[in-house]
Amino acid sequence: MLYQYHCACCDKVVASTDKSCPYCGSHHIRSPYGLWMFCVMACLAVVVVFKVVVLYLSYVK
Numbered sequence: 423m424l425y426q427y428h429c430a431c432c433d434k435v436v437a438s439t440d441k442s443c444p445y446c447g448s449h450h451i452r453s454p455y456g457l458w459m460f461c462v463m464a465c466l467a468v469v470v471v472f473k474v475v476v477l478y479l480s481y482v483k
């Protein structure tokens with residue numbers, strides 16, 4: 423499976439419903455969607471900054 427939750431400590435695959443790793447007991451479970459959310463938010467920020475710059479330059483002229 424491409425999108426799996428992993429333990430941040432031992433990097434083993436865990437179920438999405440687990441609150442802690444059954445192998446090492448760690449409570450740090452990494453979501454497979456973290457990178458996607460970061461990329462989407464970064465792209466949104468770039469679009470907003472670009473639009474603000476375009477509006478500013480059109481206002482200055």
